[in-house]
Amino acid sequence: MTENVEILVQQKNYLASHETVGVQQRIDLLKKLKSYIENHEQEILDALYADFKKSHFEGYATELLVTYKEINLFIKKLKQWSRPKRVLPTLFNFPSLDYIYQQAWGQVLVIAPWNYPFQLAINPVLAAIACGNSVILKPSELTPHTAKILEQVLHAVFPKEIAYVIQGGAETSTYLLKQKWDYIFFTGSVPVGKIVAKAAAEHLTPVTLELGGKNPCIVDETANLAIAAKRIVWGKLINAGQTCIAPDYILVQKKVKEKLVKLLIQEIESSYTKHIDQSPDYPRIVNPKNFERLAKMLSNEKLLYGGQLIESELYIEPTLIDEPNLDSEAMQDEIFGPILPILSYTDFNEVEHSIQHFPHPLSLFIFSENATRAKQWMQQFEFGGGIINDTIVHFVNDRLPFGGVGNSGMGQYHGKHSFETFTRKKAVLHRKTWIDLPFRYPPYGDKLNLLKRVKSWFT
Incomplete structure (x- = not known):
């Protein structure tokens, strides 16, 4: 030091x-x-x-x-x-x-x-x-x-x-x-x-x-569930979930929850095999402190899949948690690891309640074939960046500003937005001297009445 x-x-x-x-x-x-x-x-x-x-x-x-x-x-x-x-x-x-x-x-x-x-x-x-x-x-x-x-x-x-x-x-x-x-x-x-x-x-x-923040991933009853499962698993497990814009929890319409869970498990094993700890494509947790923090989230939770921990390798198996309480360990803060809570809903009020329980997230994802509904929900909530029918890929488009709102951050960058972040705008006005109208100079006399008459020229 x-x-x-x-x-x-x-x-x-x-x-x-x-x-x-x-x-x-x-x-x-x-x-x-x-x-x-x-x-x-x-x-x-x-x-x-x-x-x-x-x-x-x-x-x-x-x-x-x-x-x-x-x-x-x-x-x-x-x-x-x-x-x-x-x-x-x-x-x-x-x-x-x-x-x-x-x-x-x-x-x-x-x-x-x-x-x-x-x-x-x-x-x-x-x-x-x-x-x-x-x-x-x-x-x-x-x-x-x-x-x-x-x-x-x-x-x-x-x-x-x-x-x-x-x-x-x-x-x-x-x-x-x-x-x-x-x-x-x-x-x-x-x-x-x-x-x-x-x-x-x-x-x-x-x-x-x-x-960062707790990024919700909404899956409604109209969603293409096979595509949703593939894209959710990829976005969640890239970098072993240690991604600030990864889906932090799923809100799925109750009538399609069981099918989505099956597809998520199939996609996990298709991507990393059933022996995930042996996959060359699956990263590890960065250090023991973060491993212990994540392992603690699994205590007293009902697991739909996963849960294997190998402390000596800092390995945490991709894990699906079933219906955790919003105040549980896994739902308190951003997970930042390969743990994915799944909550079901029956109507929009439940979705709204869950999302507004937390500060504004960095990202929000919606899987739906109902374009009108998806766009309405995108307008309903505050977040940094959102995607309909995919996860995390908005990050790679440098034409889109990347940044959060409230607890998830301030300021934006990427591409030209980075240029605007790392410079400030400086105003420069160059007056000419070949004419100098006397109107603005005192004495003002009866100029006020004239100013009122011509105000529309200046506004």
Whole structure:
């Protein structure tokens, strides 16, 4: 910790907004980043496997592919996004030229999570740098192999006055948050998000908080149950359920519950075989603390499937819980693991009661062939992002803003939304001097009556 603090003090004093580095130079840095990642793909995938046995396919699809997509978009669009935008002037300022400039914030702190430790660290960092900021990244200490790779990548690609990685645990994060930053980007849990927001408020620092919540998945009686089961199982069990936008619990119409449960079990075993602990495609829980937290949720619950625990391997079998109480251990907080409670309903009031029992979720999923009903329910509830007839895939469309509401977060990013997050709009008005109408200057005399007559010109 002491060494990290000393490095931080020296490095933060050295960091500066590098907007003087032109857009083309930043694009060249992004190309260098992409090339470096491509040349070290295997090391990155090996690090992800070492941290929690994430398969190479899943690592490439959920970490590298998403990163390449973001880099390519910024390389293609950065010049266009960075140009000043001309806006119509007001008659009151005639003659003038009015612009909106996109200005980098300056020194940015990015605190990254452990569940997707590469892409959820590198993507906000590359966006912030592309926008003209300098960045200090604090990777998660819970995924040390990936954290080491992140340090290697960023220090190899970017000058240290533009990007620097500080390793460490909670003490390092606490120290970082005591410093004054121009912007803070945090991805993680709701409790820590509140700590970050409080620390940022001390310096009136703007923040983006990407948090989580209990994401409901509604399955009505009209749903294509086979497709629903396949897509729910995939969205829930990718990364062993350690995904902030994964379905957290199912609300299924009572008359189709039994059939859905059978299909869910079939899909689990089709994806990972009956010997799931031996599947090369099924990851592990990140550490013993999270394993114990998840194991506790299974106490005193009726299980429809699963429940096997292998503590020495940090393995938790995909598990379906039958009709837990809304105040039970499994329903208190975001599960963040391969445990899926299933609750049945008979009418919309029960759905509404269950969802509104919890703070606004990060995601909401509805499976229904009744398009009118699905759209109505999407409008009914507050959430960060929603999908009809699928799960989690809204994350990959960079044209959609990604972010939460209330307890599930504040601020949005991905694609151009990342550009807008890591810059602020600066208004610039250029008045001409070839004419200067006297109307606005005192003495005002009887100008008030004239102003009232022409007010429609200015409003």
